[in-house]
Amino acid sequence: MSKARLMQGNEACAEGALAAGVKFYAGYPITPSTEIAEIMAEKLPLIGGTFIQMEDEIGSMAAIIGASLTGAKALTATSGPGFSLKQENLGYAIATEVPCVLVNVQRAGPSTGLPTSPAQADVMQARWGTHGDHPIIALCPSSVQECYELTVKAFNFAEEFRQPVIMLMDEVVGHLREKVELPDAVEVVERKKPSVSPDEYIPYANNESMIPAMANFGDGYRYHVTGLTHGENGLPTGKPAVAEKYLERLTRKLDPYLDRIQLYEEILLEDAELIVVAYGGPARSALEAVHAARSEGLNVGFFRPITIWPFPQEALEKYAGRQFLVPEMNSGQLVGEIERVVGRRQVQRLNRIDGELITPDQILQRIREVMTHVQ
Amino acid sequence: MFSEIAQYFRTEALPHIWCPGCGIGTITAAIVRSIKTLQLDQNNVVIVSGIGCSSRMPGYLDFNTLHTTHGRALAFATGIKASRPELDVFVIMGDGDASAIGGNHFIHAARRNIDLTAIIINNSIYGMTGGQSSPMTPHDKRATTSPYGNLERPFQILDVAKAAGATYGARATAFHNQLLTKLIVNAYNNPGFSVVETISQCPVSYGRRNKFKTPADMLMWQKEHAVMIGQKEAVGEDFSIGEIFKSEAPEYTGEYAKLRQRLKGE
Amino acid sequence: MAKQQFIFSGTGGQGLILAAIMLADAAVLAGQNVVQSQSYGPEARGGASKAEVIISDEAINYPKVQRPDLVLSISQEAYKKYGLTLDEKAKLIVDDTYVPETKPRSRNFYSLPLTKVTRTEFGSEQSANVVALGAVAAISRQLSLEHVREAVRQRAPKGTTDRNLKALELGWQLGVGALNQA
Numbered sequence: 001m002s003k004a005r006l007m008q009g010n011e012a013c014a015e016g017a018l019a020a021g022v023k024f025y026a027g028y029p030i031t032p033s034t035e036i037a038e039i040m041a042e043k044l045p046l047i048g049g050t051f052i053q054m055e056d057e058i059g060s061m062a063a064i065i066g067a068s069l070t071g072a073k074a075l076t077a078t079s080g081p082g083f084s085l086k087q088e089n090l091g092y093a094i095a096t097e098v099p100c101v102l103v104n105v106q107r108a109g110p111s112t113g114l115p116t117s118p119a120q121a122d123v124m125q126a127r128w129g130t131h132g133d134h135p136i137i138a139l140c141p142s143s144v145q146e147c148y149e150l151t152v153k154a155f156n157f158a159e160e161f162r163q164p165v166i167m168l169m170d171e172v173v174g175h176l177r178e179k180v181e182l183p184d185a186v187e188v189v190e191r192k193k194p195s196v197s198p199d200e201y202i203p204y205a206n207n208e209s210m211i212p213a214m215a216n217f218g219d220g221y222r223y224h225v226t227g228l229t230h231g232e233n234g235l236p237t238g239k240p241a242v243a244e245k246y247l248e249r250l251t252r253k254l255d256p257y258l259d260r261i262q263l264y265e266e267i268l269l270e271d272a273e274l275i276v277v278a279y280g281g282p283a284r285s286a287l288e289a290v291h292a293a294r295s296e297g298l299n300v301g302f303f304r305p306i307t308i309w310p311f312p313q314e315a316l317e318k319y320a321g322r323q324f325l326v327p328e329m330n331s332g333q334l335v336g337e338i339e340r341v342v343g344r345r346q347v348q349r350l351n352r353i354d355g356e357l358i359t360p361d362q363i364l365q366r367i368r369e370v371m372t373h374v375q
Numbered sequence: 376m377f378s379e380i381a382q383y384f385r386t387e388a389l390p391h392i393w394c395p396g397c398g399i400g401t402i403t404a405a406i407v408r409s410i411k412t413l414q415l416d417q418n419n420v421v422i423v424s425g426i427g428c429s430s431r432m433p434g435y436l437d438f439n440t441l442h443t444t445h446g447r448a449l450a451f452a453t454g455i456k457a458s459r460p461e462l463d464v465f466v467i468m469g470d471g472d473a474s475a476i477g478g479n480h481f482i483h484a485a486r487r488n489i490d491l492t493a494i495i496i497n498n499s500i501y502g503m504t505g506g507q508s509s510p511m512t513p514h515d516k517r518a519t520t521s522p523y524g525n526l527e528r529p530f531q532i533l534d535v536a537k538a539a540g541a542t543y544g545a546r547a548t549a550f551h552n553q554l555l556t557k558l559i560v561n562a563y564n565n566p567g568f569s570v571v572e573t574i575s576q577c578p579v580s581y582g583r584r585n586k587f588k589t590p591a592d593m594l595m596w597q598k599e600h601a602v603m604i605g606q607k608e609a610v611g612e613d614f615s616i617g618e619i620f621k622s623e624a625p626e627y628t629g630e631y632a633k634l635r636q637r638l639k640g641e
Numbered sequence: 642m643a644k645q646q647f648i649f650s651g652t653g654g655q656g657l658i659l660a661a662i663m664l665a666d667a668a669v670l671a672g673q674n675v676v677q678s679q680s681y682g683p684e685a686r687g688g689a690s691k692a693e694v695i696i697s698d699e700a701i702n703y704p705k706v707q708r709p710d711l712v713l714s715i716s717q718e719a720y721k722k723y724g725l726t727l728d729e730k731a732k733l734i735v736d737d738t739y740v741p742e743t744k745p746r747s748r749n750f751y752s753l754p755l756t757k758v759t760r761t762e763f764g765s766e767q768s769a770n771v772v773a774l775g776a777v778a779a780i781s782r783q784l785s786l787e788h789v790r791e792a793v794r795q796r797a798p799k800g801t802t803d804r805n806l807k808a809l810e811l812g813w814q815l816g817v818g819a820l821n822q823a
Contacts, residue, residue: 066454
């Protein structure tokens with residue numbers, strides 16, 4: 001490990017991207033994610049990469065997909081209003097299976113909302129913001145160190161699974177400065193390139209891995225990429241049988257890899273009667289509250305989904321039958337998943353939507369109430 | 376003859392979706408002939424399109440082809456070109472695609488003067504959705520969404536391109552096929568953002584509503600109203616064809632390469 | 642060290658966020674865990690500005706200051722918001738130019754000529770933030786001058802290092818002097 005230093009969450013995200021091998025960034029200024037663009041503008045030309053400030057959020061998403069098709073690891077960053085605009089081409093990247101990473105430093109909405117205040121308002125938009133059935137990966141860091149580590153992972157997942165990955169940050173971690181210790185080297189995954197000749201290349205092959213090899217534009221493998229439903233050869237199809245085969249693979253392509261994709265953290269769960277499920281910035285308040293509750297003799301534990309999509313349901317299912325408390329900085333989004341997994345009657349909500357970080361005291365207060373009720 | 380250019384087509388993707396009498400087919404042939412004339416390496420050519428009738432073209436062509444979202448072709452192409460400038464990137468757009476939903480990307484691609492060859496196939500209508508008026512539908516002409524005649528004024532897209540900073544603008548028609556081929560070659564050779572507007576015919580969605588009885592009538596209209604630039608002024612329904620403007624300006628990817636070089640020196 | 646919580650409060654443009662970052666840097670150099678955060682309005686200049694630093698040798702979960710150990714206020718408004726109600730066990734530092742009206746406290750109160758000293762030394766108010774940092778660091782008794790000096794060296798904008806190091810010394814001396822008087 002190299003020496004410790006102070007770093008901001010957005011900066012750690014940019015550094016993680018660089019460590020993962022990012023070579024292209026397209027973006028549009030938006031609070032509270034702009035630092036990522038500024039760092040990329042400074043650093044990418046120094047390493048032979050390219051930064052471009054596009055005319056809008058839609059164009060930024062389009063440009064990173066274009067760049068990724070030429071073989072470059074590509075990144076964009078935004079916040080709620082821009083995330084809405086990016087949904088169109090996010091769907092395109094999913095349908096065409098083009099790897100890329102999209103950072104969303106969430107702020108309070110709806111609409112322009114509270115631009116400098118934190119929120120977890122885009123949890124459901126990350127899952128279903130773009131139209132049509134589709135797989136998605138969304139990672140949710142709780143610390144500056146994790147902003148770095150998960151950005152590396154986001155690129156690795158994107159490249160390995162030919163899948164856009166969303167770094168679903170929030171203003172709390174994005175603008176927080178914290179001590180980090182960055183490793184000298186990280187594990188970096190490269191996309192699988194075709195091992196066959198151009199004549200034999202099937203760009204959207206339905207192979208066992210569910211993840212077709214991807215050729216770069218310009219490398220001699222001429223193929224077609226379209227947002228239309230397409231067959232294995234990449235050409236559009238209207239045939240139900242071909243469409244079904246494509247969509248079956250597309251929507252289930254992550255299934256064989258879920259145990260590697262679904263990351264989570266468990267603390268003090270063994271004897272916990274009440275489990276606080278929290279993610280992102282507010283998970284820090286939750287953990288502090290859990291420790292405080294323990295010091296009062298309350299059997300409380302902590303479960304933190306790090307990957308929120310696909311939601312780590314099997315990990316949580318083990319604790320079905322216990323009580324759950326889900327603090328979120330929205331009016332209740334991820335809580336729906338927890339209710340789905342462990343049953344609605346087992347789950348209490350705690351929501352804060354005024355643009356202030358939920359406090360440990362707020363959570364502790366609810367823990368006490370719930371525990372009294374349990375006993 | 377098709378056999379001369381067959382190597383550039385994905386024959387397995389044919390037949391195409393275009394209606395009988397549509398101008399896109401002959402324009403496709405002109406684009407392919409210009410690539411043949413330029414002797415470009417097929418592996419090095421990227422063809423990007425948006426959404427609409429004309430945007431189906433790349434699917435039929437044997438290059439690196441990208442059929443994107445409505446209006447966004449230039450933004451995707453910008454990512455491709457900026458990331459890998461040695462690729463030869465052509466962008467195919469329809470009039471609605473380029474000038475309405477894609478209008479912002481269009482003016483900024485022009486402003487950057489990024490080395491893309493943009494071909495706008497202007498058939499004055501949204502064809503794929505059944506004949507709605509576009510920002511390039513002439514005033515007073517009929518469309519399903521302007522059933523009493525178009526109240527709006529159309530864009531002169533080459534004026535827009537020039538004002539926004541493009542360094543090459545030309546116009547031809549589906550009828551003037553050889554001229555079109557030559558202009559696409561010249562557009563490609565211009566080191567910057569180049570636009571070729573191609574007047575085309577949509578007999579089904581535009582012609583029928585605007586007193587053109589047959590596709591041939593529409594081609595005749597193109598022949599009669601096209602005026603070679605420099606020879607005669609275009610008045611009334613007439614329009615200029617040929618090289619409309621040409622200039623020099625720094626090109627985006629070249630400037631970026633210089634920046635990288637400069638930073639290396641520091 | 643036990644958890645120490647700092648608030649730097651004033652007006653946007655005074656450089657308080659940078660001063661807080663420098664304090665946090667110094668804590669990292671001292672081998673401590675640290676978090677630093679800020680809140681501000683949409684204005685780059687003139688609105689209320691607040692920066693927070695938490696230093697601890699244990700893991701810091703909740704990243705916001707709950708019970709400050711030290712508050713710095715460089716505007717009357719900030720003083721009203723964070724200083725007036727501050728527990729007397731916590732230290733309160735105000736600038737005597739921008740916080741002219743204060744209520745007496747029995748202890749831990751330091752009204753210092755941060756702005757005046759900066760003006761006298763440099764002919765302008767630039768670097769007053771680092772003078773304030775020096776005073777905060779000295780009065781907190783949590784960090785060594787060497788660590789803070791190194792932090793200033795790391796973060797000072799290009800070409801301002803010498804000036805800012807000088808500013809730090811001035812502030813540190815003000816702080817040490819105030820502690821001796823108390």
